Amino acid sequence: MPNGRAPARRVTIIDVAKHAGVSTTAVSKVLRNAYGASPEMQAKVRAAIDELGYRPSAAARGMRGQTYTIGVMLPDIRNPFFADVLDGVNAQLGGTDYQVLIASACNDEPAEAHVTDAMIDRNMDGVILIAPLTSRKRLERIARTVPTVVVGRHGNSAVYDTVADDDFTGAGLVVAHLAELGHQRIAHIEHDETDPVRLTEMPNAIRAVGYRHAMQAHGLGDFVDIASTTYTQHGGYLGAKQLLARPQRPTAIFAGADIVAMGVLDALTEAGLSVPGDISVAGYDNTTFAAFAPISLTTVDQAGHQIGVNAARLLLDRIADDSRPATQVKLSPRLVTRRSTAAPGGGAAAARTASQDPVL
Amino acid sequence: MPNGRAPARRVTIIDVAKHAGVSTTAVSKVLRNAYGASPEMQAKVRAAIDELGYRPSAAARGMRGQTYTIGVMLPDIRNPFFADVLDGVNAQLGGTDYQVLIASACNDEPAEAHVTDAMIDRNMDGVILIAPLTSRKRLERIARTVPTVVVGRHGNSAVYDTVADDDFTGAGLVVAHLAELGHQRIAHIEHDETDPVRLTEMPNAIRAVGYRHAMQAHGLGDFVDIASTTYTQHGGYLGAKQLLARPQRPTAIFAGADIVAMGVLDALTEAGLSVPGDISVAGYDNTTFAAFAPISLTTVDQAGHQIGVNAARLLLDRIADDSRPATQVKLSPRLVTRRSTAAPGGGAAAARTASQDPVL
DNA sequence: CACGCATTGGAAAACGTTACCCATGCTCGG
DNA sequence: CCGAGCATGGGTAACGTTTTCCAATGCGTG
Numbered sequence: 194m195p196n197g198r199a200p201a202r203r204v205t206i207i208d209v210a211k212h213a214g215v216s217t218t219a220v221s222k223v224l225r226n227a228y229g230a231s232p233e234m235q236a237k238v239r240a241a242i243d244e245l246g247y248r249p250s251a252a253a254r255g256m257r258g259q260t261y262t263i264g265v266m267l268p269d270i271r272n273p274f275f276a277d278v279l280d281g282v283n284a285q286l287g288g289t290d291y292q293v294l295i296a297s298a299c300n301d302e303p304a305e306a307h308v309t310d311a312m313i314d315r316n317m318d319g320v321i322l323i324a325p326l327t328s329r330k331r332l333e334r335i336a337r338t339v340p341t342v343v344v345g346r347h348g349n350s351a352v353y354d355t356v357a358d359d360d361f362t363g364a365g366l367v368v369a370h371l372a373e374l375g376h377q378r379i380a381h382i383e384h385d386e387t388d389p390v391r392l393t394e395m396p397n398a399i400r401a402v403g404y405r406h407a408m409q410a411h412g413l414g415d416f417v418d419i420a421s422t423t424y425t426q427h428g429g430y431l432g433a434k435q436l437l438a439r440p441q442r443p444t445a446i447f448a449g450a451d452i453v454a455m456g457v458l459d460a461l462t463e464a465g466l467s468v469p470g471d472i473s474v475a476g477y478d479n480t481t482f483a484a485f486a487p488i489s490l491t492t493v494d495q496a497g498h499q500i501g502v503n504a505a506r507l508l509l510d511r512i513a514d515d516s517r518p519a520t521q522v523k524l525s526p527r528l529v530t531r532r533s534t535a536a537p538g539g540g541a542a543a544a545r546t547a548s549q550d551p552v553l
Numbered sequence: 554m555p556n557g558r559a560p561a562r563r564v565t566i567i568d569v570a571k572h573a574g575v576s577t578t579a580v581s582k583v584l585r586n587a588y589g590a591s592p593e594m595q596a597k598v599r600a601a602i603d604e605l606g607y608r609p610s611a612a613a614r615g616m617r618g619q620t621y622t623i624g625v626m627l628p629d630i631r632n633p634f635f636a637d638v639l640d641g642v643n644a645q646l647g648g649t650d651y652q653v654l655i656a657s658a659c660n661d662e663p664a665e666a667h668v669t670d671a672m673i674d675r676n677m678d679g680v681i682l683i684a685p686l687t688s689r690k691r692l693e694r695i696a697r698t699v700p701t702v703v704v705g706r707h708g709n710s711a712v713y714d715t716v717a718d719d720d721f722t723g724a725g726l727v728v729a730h731l732a733e734l735g736h737q738r739i740a741h742i743e744h745d746e747t748d749p750v751r752l753t754e755m756p757n758a759i760r761a762v763g764y765r766h767a768m769q770a771h772g773l774g775d776f777v778d779i780a781s782t783t784y785t786q787h788g789g790y791l792g793a794k795q796l797l798a799r800p801q802r803p804t805a806i807f808a809g810a811d812i813v814a815m816g817v818l819d820a821l822t823e824a825g826l827s828v829p830g831d832i833s834v835a836g837y838d839n840t841t842f843a844a845f846a847p848i849s850l851t852t853v854d855q856a857g858h859q860i861g862v863n864a865a866r867l868l869l870d871r872i873a874d875d876s877r878p879a880t881q882v883k884l885s886p887r888l889v890t891r892r893s894t895a896a897p898g899g900g901a902a903a904a905r906t907a908s909q910d911p912v913l
Numbered sequence: 914c915a916c917g918c919a920t921t922g923g924a925a926a927a928c929g930t931t932a933c934c935c936a937t938g939c940t941c942g943g
Numbered sequence: 944c945c946g947a948g949c950a951t952g953g954g955t956a957a958c959g960t961t962t963t964c965c966a967a968t969g970c971g972t973g
Contacts, residue, residue, distance in 0.1 A: 203959090205958090205959055205960085206959065206960065206961095207959080215922075215923085216922065216923045216924075217923090217924095217959090217960080217961095218922075218923055218924080218925095218961085218962090219921090219922065219923075221960070221961060221962090222922090222961095224960090224961095225961080227961095228920095229920075229921060229922075230921080230922085231920080231921065231922090234921080234922080248670060248673075248674050249674065249959085249960075250615075250616075250674060250676065250958090250959055250960070251612075251615075251671075251674045251675040251676065252611075252612050252613075252614075252615030252616050252620065252675065252676045252958085252959080252960090253612075253615075253616055253928090253958070253959035253960040253961090254612075254959080254960055254961075255610075255611075255612030255613075255615070255928090255960090256610075256612050256613055256616065256927090256928040256929065256930090256958090256959080256960065256961080257927075257928055257959090257960055257961035257962065258960075258961050258962080259961095260612065260675075262675065264654075270630075270636045270639060270655075271633060271636045271841065273631060276630045276631045279630060279657070283657070283659075292656070292667075292668075292671040292675075293656065294624075294654040294655065294656055295630075295654065295655040295656065295657070296652070296653065296654055296655065297639070297643070297655070299643075307652075308652075310608065311611075311652040313608075314608050314609065314610060314611045315611040315612065315620075315622065315652075315675075316610065316611065316612045426841065426845075455845060458845070458846070458847050459845060459846045459847070460846075462846035462847045463846055481631065481786065482842075485786075485815060485818070485819060486818070486819040486820075486822035486823055487818050487819070487822045487847065487848065488847065563929090565928090565929055565930085566929065566930065566931095567929080575952080575953085576952065576953045576954075577929090577930080577931095577953090577954095578931085578932095578952075578953055578954075578955095579951095579952065579953075580930095581930065581931055581932090582931095582952090584930090584931095585931080587931095588950095589950075589951060589952070590951080590952085591950080591951060591952090594951080594952080609929085609930075610928085610929055610930070612928085612929080612930090613928070613929035613930040613931090613958090614929080614930055614931075615930090615958090616928090616929080616930065616931080616957090616958040616959065616960090617929090617930055617931035617932065617957075617958055618930075618931050618932080619931095
């Protein structure tokens with residue numbers, strides 16, 4: 194550094210011990226609220242800590258004990274749903290000594306491996322993996338090394354806890370809603386998935402299954418129409434283009450995620466179609482974006498905040514008690530209807546294109 | 554863990570040294586690409602590393618040398634502009650041995666202090682602080698402890714590097730654009746700021762100054778009209794409500810950030826006003842959201858990606874050479890005109906409310 | 914009064930890596 | 944042929960905690 198960095202050596206536990214006239218062991222005990230320190234001792238040590246402005250070195254701690262660090266792996270930092278989950282995690286971990294550190298893995302399996310390795314190398318006390326693509330086997334290997342909670346992925350394991358919402362039911366809610374409005378040609382945009390394990394575990398796959406099942410249940414099996422792309426805005430854009438090019442254009446599009454719905458709206462706007470006048474659109478996640486008035490997207494609330502809270506709680510539990518059996522938490526989704534869905538046909542369309550209640 | 558965690562002891566540098574028949578020093582040298590290891594030695598050691606699946610412990614490394622960890626502090630994980638910056642940072646640091654870890658600080662000064670302390674405690678090799686609220690004095694204290702790059706905050710320091718865009722000019726671009734379209738009553742929504750230092754350093758404050766200056770320059774000094782809230786979606790909503798309640802309603806609103814513009818659009822939709830028919834809206838940041846077709850927001854591109862790339866590059870430089878003088882990088886903003894701005898008055902409004910070119 | 918036991922405090926050995934310094938053998942110029 | 948200098952490799956002491964003992968003290972109990 195220009196002005197010379199680190200002129201003063203860091204205050205260590207030894208300095209504190211000297212200043213308080215006790216042993217380093219005693220200081221360590223106070224720091225960790227461990228057994229064997231009298232109230233007077235605690236007071237003395239805490240006073241010394243404050244006076245010297247001591248802060249424990251996480252690196253040194255990591256060599257023997259905990260690092261008081263929890264890692265959260267996100268697949269995509271742009272998807273606002275994950276921000277909700279993070280809020281929940283932070284809310285739960287706010288008062289504790291733990292620091293949350295986030296790493297994004299860009300929806301890429303090697304990158305995920307890199308991130309999880311990095312977290313393990315850094316001796317993190319626990320990790321929360323959000324919608325990981327990583328193979329089941331690797332997930333279990335990770336979980337055997339460090340307390341792990343997997344969020345948004347079904348399929349229970351004996352080694353890690355999971356938190357997810359009931360995507361099967363959620364997809365059903367959307368189809369039921371659209372069917373009730375009178376739609377028949379309800380199309381779906383899914384995240385393309387080929388891996389057999391992920392087909393049974395990833396939320397995107399479950400939503401697609403839920404969609405198919407619900408279509409059958411409503412007697413709309415013949416109208417099942419799926420575009421396979423990715424769970425990104427661009428994926429939604431491409432998917433909608435595909436669907437619009439079909440001979441029988443759908444009257445409603447159920448996008449597998451709000452961020453996908455954004456892409457759909459993008460494409461529809463480009464095509465000069467109005468929502469819901471020409472086409473109804475629904476998403477999944479109830480991100481803050483969906484509530485945005487000019488969009489007003491019908492979607493499924495899977496309570497991101499609650500998911501985060503639960504994940505953090507499970508992780509703390511697991512850190513405290515390594516032997517507790519693995520737990521699966523499944524949250525019930527809730528449909529949130531907004532202005533992006535309406536009965537098919539021109540009636541609503543007329544109302545929409547008037548400026549009185551603009552949606553697009 | 555149910556199945557018993559960590560059955561196998563971690564592979565250490567000692568194991569590698571034994572397996573390769575060399576000293577631990579030699580292994581360490583290879584790991585760090587340090588001087589004093591012959592090609593044959595390197596090959597031998599690397600082979601042993603691969604065979605044993607060795608990974609260095611970041612905690613142990615942190616005690617003596619580097620941790621190969623770079624911390625990024627974000628004020629708000631929901632603002633998509635920061636995602637652009639992060640992309641830039643990741644792009645620049647992708648090929649290196651460094652791992653980027655993110656912590657969000659919720660636009661709160663004590664929380665920022667907590668986060669920066671946590672990063673220092675963890676011996677991070679460098680930190681990138683994005684739009685920090687932290688006092689100048691504390692920033693310099695941080696920078697004297699750990700290589701630091703401050704992003705999006707003006708005011709040059711001798712101890713830390715900065716990367717920012719020219720917010721003064723950027724605000725001027727927006728005002729000029731709106732004035733050229735014929736607007737006079739151009740209002741601005743700013744982030745309320747009282748701290749005297751931040752008033753000269755924070756981008757929000759500079760944008761407000763730039764707005765005032767440009768209004769004067771265009772002979773619109775009498776029309777200066779400012780709502781002071783926060784740089785959040787909710788802040789934009791409240792600000793727009795305030796402005797709409799004024800006796801002389803503005804014909805254009807320049808929101809200090811895209812996320813603020815979102816709130817503005819929210820409020821305008823609620824009030825049944827069309828954009829740009831009734832009111833033009835402009836933002837700042839050119840987030841992906843602004844390009845979203847149903848919104849199509851006129852905004853200022855400050856090249857978040859480039860900002861991130863520069864910040865990462867400066868940080869690596871600084872880590873390599875502590876003595877280089879502090880550098881300030883200032884990027885030129887660029888106006889991106891889209892459909893949310895148009896000439897004032899009904900002419901355009903008629904065109905807008907027709908469904909042919911929907912904006913809201 | 915002796916004995917066990919709980920409480921309190923400390924000494925010293927890890928933990929896994931890097932930094933510092935020294936030893937060796939070789940080459941090359943004078 | 945000799946000494947300087949370089950290339951290569953290793954020994955060992957940190958780094959700042961936590962953990963695992965162990966000692967000393969006080970106290971109740973038989």
